Amino acid sequence: MAVTFDQAKRCPKCDNPGEQDVVRNGPDYKLYTFICRNEACAWFGTGWVVQRMDDGTIPEREPSREKSFPAIPGMTQEKAIKSLKQTAKDEERGLRGR
Numbered sequence: 001m002a003v004t005f006d007q008a009k010r011c012p013k014c015d016n017p018g019e020q021d022v023v024r025n026g027p028d029y030k031l032y033t034f035i036c037r038n039e040a041c042a043w044f045g046t047g048w049v050v051q052r053m054d055d056g057t058i059p060e061r062e063p064s065r066e067k068s069f070p071a072i073p074g075m076t077q078e079k080a081i082k083s084l085k086q087t088a089k090d091e092e093r094g095l096r097g098r
């Protein structure tokens with residue numbers, strides 16, 4: 001079944017509607033960026049991109065892959081992994097400091 005824009009703008013993790021951020025224009029579509037504002041969500045502050053064709057349809061995506069690695073300008077998969085590692089390091093340091 002096709003995804004509606006209303007569904008696509010919901011956070012893939014917590015299902016809450018994301019806050020609309022940047023909108024980019026393509027030749028026959030728009031790319032909407034949404035950011036999760038649910039502080040309890042693992043994706044808090046994380047964005048995802050929704051492509052919406054000019055006729056209002058949302059192209060089918062390969063569900064799992066795109067959801068695990070949202071396409072955010074400036075946030076590559078490499079950077080995301082790096083920041084995850086940094087978080088783990090900080091946590092380790094915090095534990096030792098106690």
Ligand SMILES: [Zn+2]
Pocket residue numbers: 011012013014015016036037038041042043044
């Ligand atoms: Zn969320």
